[in-house]
Amino acid sequence: ETGVTQTPRHLVMGMTNKKSLKCEQHLGHNAMYWYKQSAKKPLELMFVYSLEERVENNSVPSRFSPECPNSSHLFLHLHTLQPEDSALYLCASSQDMSTGELFFGEGSRLTVL
Amino acid sequence: AQTVTQSQPEMSVQEAETVTLSCTYDTSESDYYLFWYKQPPSRQMILVIRQEAYKQQNATENRFSVNFQKAAKSFSLKISDSQLGDAAMYFCAPTQGGSEKLVFGKGMKLTVNP
Numbered sequence: 001e002t003g004v005t006q007t008p009r010h011l012v013m014g015m016t017n018k019k020s021l022k023c024e025q026h027l028g029h030n031a032m033y034w035y036k037q038s039a040k041k042p043l044e045l046m047f048v049y050s051l052e053e054r055v056e057n058n059s060v061p062s063r064f065s066p067e068c069p070n071s072s073h074l075f076l077h078l079h080t081l082q083p084e085d086s087a088l089y090l091c092a093s094s095q096d097m098s099t100g101e102l103f104f105g106e107g108s109r110l111t112v113l
Numbered sequence: 114a115q116t117v118t119q120s121q122p123e124m125s126v127q128e129a130e131t132v133t134l135s136c137t138y139d140t141s142e143s144d145y146y147l148f149w150y151k152q153p154p155s156r157q158m159i160l161v162i163r164q165e166a167y168k169q170q171n172a173t174e175n176r177f178s179v180n181f182q183k184a185a186k187s188f189s190l191k192i193s194d195s196q197l198g199d200a201a202m203y204f205c206a207p208t209q210g211g212s213e214k215l216v217f218g219k220g221m222k223l224t225v226n227p
Binding site: 004040041042043045048056090092097100101102103104105106107 | 150
C-alpha cells in the first residue's frame, strides 16, 4: 500500500458537473497539500491543511473547495470548472510543516471539456 | 514572490555517464532548505536529496550529490553513473522565506540513453 493514495487517477468532466478528488495518506502525517501541475509551469500550491485546519489558500478560485475531515483524508471538490483547470492535481503530505519534505500521491489527471 | 529557475528544460545523458542539473533561486532568508524532487513518467514525485542552507557541506545520497553555492544562490544536482531509471522530470524546490513551503521550478526532463 503506497503512502499517499489519490482517486480517481483520471477524471473527465463537463463545465457544469460536480466531482471530487480524494487523497488518503497512510503515513501518520499531520499536514496535507493540494498542488496543481500544468505543463511547462511550476507546481502551484493550492491549499495546505495542518492538523485538519486550513493554513494556506493561495488565491484559488472558489470553484475549488477543499475539505479535510481528518488528518488522513483530504478532498478537493470541483464545480463549474473551466477548460483551463485541466491539469494534474497532486496531493502531498508531510510530518508537519517544519521539514519541507513532502510525500506525493500519483496525482489525478483532470480534463474539463 | 520567490522564483526558481531551471534554465535547461531538457537534457540527455548516456547510461553510466555523469550529468549536472542546474538551479538558481532568489531569497532574502539566511536559513532555509533546498530539495530536488524526481517525477518519473506516470509515477509519484519522490524526494531525491535535501540540503540545509546553514550547512556548508554539500549533501550526498549514493549517486546523487549537490553543489550548493549559497552566495550565488545556486543549487545544482549531479547524477553519477546514470541509470535508465533516472529518466524523469527533476524539480528544484527551495523553501519559501519565513516558512517551510516549497517553491518549485518548472522542472527539467532528463533522458537517459542506453
